[in-house]
Amino acid sequence: MCVSIAAIAAVAGMGRKRCAEQREITRYPHDSHRRVGGGNPCRKAPFRRGRRLSAASILSLPLPELSKKLQDGSLPPEHVFYAYVGKLATETNCITEYLQESENQVRKAKLMEKKGLLYGVPVSIKDSIDCQVPPGHDSTLGFIKNLNKPAAEDSVVVQVLKRQGAIPFVKTNVPQSLISYDCKNLIFGQTRNPLLFTRTPGGSSGGEGALVGGGGSILGIGTDVGGSLRFPAAFCGICAIKPTGKRLRYCEESVGPLAKDVESLALCLRALLSEDMFSLDSTVPPLPFNEEVYSSTKPLRIGYYETDFFTMPSPAMRRAVRQTKELLEEAGHTLVPFELTNVDHVIFNYCVRGMFADGGTLLDFSKIRPDVACWLLPEKSQEPSCTPKESLSQQLWDSTSTPLTTSTFPPQDFCHQFIAQWKKLNLDVMLCPMLGPAFGIGYPAKLSVAVSYTMLYNALDFPAGVVPVTLVTDEDEEQLKGYKGYYRDWWDRTLAKVSSVGMPVAVQCVALPWQEELCLRFMKEVETLSLKKNSFF
Template sequence: SRKRRHAVCYRQGPKCSRSCRQGCHPSVNPVSILSLPLPELSKKLRDGSLPPDHVFYAYVGKALQIATETNCITEFLQESESQLRKVKLMERQGLLYGVPVSIKDSIDCQGHDSTLGFIKHLNKPAAEDSVVVQVLKRQGAIPFVKTNVPQSLISYDCKNLIFGQTRNPLLYTRSPGGSSGGEGALVGGGGSILGIGTDVGGSLRFPAAFCGICAIKPTGNRLSKRGVMSGIVGQKAVAAAVGPMAKDVESLALCLRALLCEDMFSLDSTVPPLPFNQEVYSSTEPLRIGYYETDFFTMPSPAMRRAVRETKQLLEEAGHTLVPFELTNVDHVVFNYCVRGMFTDGGRSFVKNFKGELEKGSTALFLWLAKAPHWLKTLLCWISKPFVRSISFYTVDEVWNLHQEIEDFRHQFIAQWNKLNLDVMLCPMLGPAFGIGYPAKLSVAVSYTMLYNALDFPAGVVPVTLVTDEDEEQLKGYRGYYQDWWDRTLPKAFRGGVGMPVAVQCVALPWQEELCLRFMKEVETLSLKKNSFF
């Protein structure tokens, strides 16, 4: 096709073939375009020093290369070339004017499938763009590809029977994370400068951490979810969110600045009209930061613990105050609020998604448990963690009580936060990237991320270090907190990660995305000063 021929020839720069009719300019080097951070690229597009078509085809070419290597793209949005022509005729307005943007499979783009990895969703194109895609276009952005997800989205790997396994661009034997795994791989590999994904248990944060990039999960309703497909429709116990992924924090801030506009608020009146607060983001006041090294449920890898300790030290040296924060009863939160909250109907809605599908892949265990008779679940819960008991049927009374318990827990957590007079929190983030296949075996390891979906707090990840030989050596002493099958499997998933990135998680109170980003920016700046490899 013309777009593929152009992508290939454009990557060759000055050697662009005569058959290409898209107007390549031999003086513009695609490599230099791809090296620009989003704020700088956006500025050059808006001031006219970079033509939108040069930027577009540079990223089309790079995306093609990364897709070949990692299998991260599900579809090229052909109308993006028409959108490019419209953009070129527009006045250079919009904070994302001319910026190519990648979109997660589950986010509706008019005329394209949102499969969630299910065969039955093929050839059922969306009737209209999701609100977030509409706003991106109004800000001048050009959505150009959709990216891969795990079947049903309820997984932090990235594999389905339609598009296959996506691989980590940094090391092909590792998972890119999920469920926004295609986004993580494409952005992490340099094939997209800005990606939009979703998060209901870590689905933005896992791919970002595993692929060495940044992401933020906003408060659940800060950005519109209209036109965004869910793995479990209707559940409200664990808050889902739409958010951006990019190479650096400044790019995330620019994206939120663009999305939090009148168009977002008018297209979806359920979104609170809270424009981006630049004053909070730009503040340089010292922060009072809570921190913890472990949640006492999933034992951190040596690299995870070191990442928090080193970041804490850097923050203290920069003049911030670090205050220990102790988590309690995380096992209760994971099983009784998160798993029970998502599978309150005994997993019936989840199982129904798979009707007529080949039941394979990372969700096989969930499906088996959800279909198990009550007596078997009761027996299994005696010999394992209460994961099995959590996938049971509940009465309406029990569901209401659960929602009340989650609300009470949220207020208790905030009270503990306020008692310590905290601004933000520094937390571990699962890492390094697991070997392919391990996320399906280790669903309980979502504890570090899913906590903040249950609380509905904004949470972002920033890469701060790389796994060392010493981290790998210390992994030999990993035992876990329960010495059960999961704890015996976790070190196997971590093993072999020398040189892979490890991130920390940065958290703020609800609706304080700007403060969360400001904290992330501080962590990123200090880490870059210390480490030359980022």
């Protein structure tokens, strides 16, 4: 088998071509370093002679097994690398750059004295995460103004990945500004769901979701400020975890992995929660991965709810939670009802106003992205519109006496109340709905308020993961015809139009802050039980 140079060249040049044609600008006028070139990569591909594993066999290996073969030398890094390079497809339009220097990293891998936990593993990286390897790569966030501004250095997470032996090989698409759970911008265009091209892959780590979900990457790294890891995972039928905000890096966005199974997420966190991370970033608490918690088989006490009483769950969402609850009970776990209150107040006052707490510097986005402007409407019952910047800003601050400050955001009082309720019920973890199935392209802009299920745990700063558990059925679709919602407003009427028979539906698994290992352990339990019941993944 050999890698198609045409496919790689298409990946490397798609952004430049689209910019020139759609925006009449020239991207990277002297960007020979971004094109593959340098001879036919088929000559570098290892699938020609002698004892070998086919590319298809390599691509079928789960990350833990693949990593084991790379560690013991039974599978050379270049075999794995070119298998995944050959799998890079442009149909979903998820890749923004092919990192050609990754080929040099593959060649140098054999010379590594110490093999890290991710030795030889190709890893895809979200556009917004800096990659510096000369001559550097842009982190555009979907903005044309950020072109030709290569990163000055690798982000800490990329540095740790490389020290652990991983090989970043592509960067992936995002929605403009990252404040959307669709995946489209004026540079690279619309990314599509690998399961159904008419559907969005989610966002803002949508390129990662599409690439990992389509089999073109075995491990992806994204960020999550309101569900940006969990939406792509749920929409593309894969797994992801949003850690506690400061567990991996102190910033407003939680950095986390996406993969096809929970064990792969655990392997990634083992590698990231290492001395490499702690020495590179002193703001990260030196808390190594807790194997004892992750491998425990002790029955769990699990809180659960089917609705947040703000966005009425679709029939498929509600069934996913009920079905998972029943499986967990049958496995010997204890399920305890948990009732959410005041979610509408929390979402608008803590999440949305927190995002625009400086009085609205991000409001300039509304000139380009109407869906961003719709976030600022103070009443869910209002119909979204693209109001001019001035009236939006006035509307935002007319409904509150002063802009939010660090003394009122994060919502410490609400967080303490939530934890008190959690502790009163003596819970270990929480099972809750995850928005889905995947919406049609463009629908997230019409349903911005539906992020309530994910953004709650960004406001609380709890670790939260997503696991696919079922598929939408004809019965779900029939019940959706009677969907009314809680407000019977424009958003509820729009959600009632979403239909997706056969698409995956996920649940969300949550733990208290700093308990990522317990969250992963819970996710693994949900994954195992769901796979026993279903064989669709």
